[in-house]
Amino acid sequence: MRASAILKLALVALSTIGVLGHPYLSERELQEYKLNQARGIEALGNCLASPEMHEHQKRMIEERTAALQHIRKARGVEFTLESRDKLSWLKWLSSTHEKHGHSKDPQDLFNFKWNEAPKANTAGCVLTPQSIYGPFWKDSQPERQDLRAGEEGVYMRLAMQVIDVTTCMPMQGARVDAWHANAMGTYSGNATGFLRGFQWSSGHGTADFDTIFPGHYTDRATHVHVTVRPEGGKRYAHEGMIYFDEGVRGWIERNGAYKNNKQELKLNQDDDFAPMSASDRFDPLVQWQWVGRYISDGILAWIALGVNASDMGVPQPRKRTFDDHLDR
Numbered sequence: 001m002r003a004s005a006i007l008k009l010a011l012v013a014l015s016t017i018g019v020l021g022h023p024y025l026s027e028r029e030l031q032e033y034k035l036n037q038a039r040g041i042e043a044l045g046n047c048l049a050s051p052e053m054h055e056h057q058k059r060m061i062e063e064r065t066a067a068l069q070h071i072r073k074a075r076g077v078e079f080t081l082e083s084r085d086k087l088s089w090l091k092w093l094s095s096t097h098e099k100h101g102h103s104k105d106p107q108d109l110f111n112f113k114w115n116e117a118p119k120a121n122t123a124g125c126v127l128t129p130q131s132i133y134g135p136f137w138k139d140s141q142p143e144r145q146d147l148r149a150g151e152e153g154v155y156m157r158l159a160m161q162v163i164d165v166t167t168c169m170p171m172q173g174a175r176v177d178a179w180h181a182n183a184m185g186t187y188s189g190n191a192t193g194f195l196r197g198f199q200w201s202s203g204h205g206t207a208d209f210d211t212i213f214p215g216h217y218t219d220r221a222t223h224v225h226v227t228v229r230p231e232g233g234k235r236y237a238h239e240g241m242i243y244f245d246e247g248v249r250g251w252i253e254r255n256g257a258y259k260n261n262k263q264e265l266k267l268n269q270d271d272d273f274a275p276m277s278a279s280d281r282f283d284p285l286v287q288w289q290w291v292g293r294y295i296s297d298g299i300l301a302w303i304a305l306g307v308n309a310s311d312m313g314v315p316q317p318r319k320r321t322f323d324d325h326l327d328r
């Protein structure tokens with residue numbers, strides 16, 4: 001047996017142990033999840049590179065650029081090209097998903113060329129219909145753009161775009177829910193509490209939230225939960241999670257309220273869910289950039305969400321009761 005074959009076998013054995021030991025999903029549910037992910041990842045990658053999407057992306061990026069200028073102005077950020085330490089900047093560029101925040105040109109900023117043949121922008125997250133929403137899910141979250149409700153933390157504009165992978169078109173009028181933990185790694189215990197809410201997706205499929213960077217909590221890599229309910233919320237929801245570079249998490253968690261988070265830290269690389277969203281040509285982490293010179297100015301993070309509108313999933317979400325006690 002060749003060495004590479006032995007290695008593959010070892011990896012299969014390892015991942016089987018992971019499957020059997022999974023705290024949230026049964027083995028069957030996990031297999032289904034993986035299959036949906038693999039199909040969706042391929043489809044979303046193709047959509048992001050399609051000529052149909054190009055026009056939408058162009059206009060969306062213009063809107064996003066305008067939004068960033070607006071955020072900088074509103075937060076009093078003096079942003080100049082020379083203001084930043086060059087070395088630390090280069091270090092970030094080589095190791096993270098941070099985009100070129102110094103450029104005034106949206107084409108550099110969002111890694112998108114107006115006049116080039118479209119190519120896949122690889123930051124994406126595939127949402128699949130699930131029978132289980134995991135812990136902390138609350139229906140009837142309020143409609144709001146700003147989720148912060150007074151929570152302390154580093155400001156984050158989370159800019160998402162929903163794409164129907166069956167048509168490669170932006171999904172308009174879908175209900176997009178987002179929820180995540182606060183700086184201490186705690187979720188609000190009711191539907192109207194902090195760091196929860198929904199918006200309707202725009203004509204370009206976008207839903208942008210003002211929130212804070214999520215804190216970590218025991219047993220999971222840092223993430224934001226998202227559901228999308230197509231057709232004005234009437235269709236069954238697709239669920240997914242959004243992940244962040246460990247680099248940006250580490251920098252942010254050295255500040256303010258995050259410093260008092262005593263929960264166990266789990267890295268992306270050790271997470272059970274995160275790797276399922278990746279493939280060799282697909283990157284499940286958000287792309288991001290600092291809003292200004294200082295971490296306290298906040299970050300802009302963006303990602304495409306792939307949804308298969310033909311896939312209805314199960315009729316009713318179910319929440320695992322054994323997770324209920326975790327609702328803090």
Ligand SMILES: *[C@@H]1O[C@H](CO)[C@@H](O)[C@H](O)[C@H]1NC(C)=O
Nearest residue numbers: 187188189190191192193194
């Ligand atoms: C909902 O949760 C928030 C934060 O956890 C709390 O401040 C608020 O009082 C709660 N509201 C209700 C109705 O329980």
Ligand SMILES: *[C@@H]1O[C@H](CO)[C@@H](O)[C@H](O)[C@H]1NC(C)=O
Nearest residue numbers: 039040043165166308310311
């Ligand atoms: C979308 O869902 C349908 C129904 O489950 C399935 O037949 C199809 O393969 C899916 N398409 C993609 C791109 O995932």
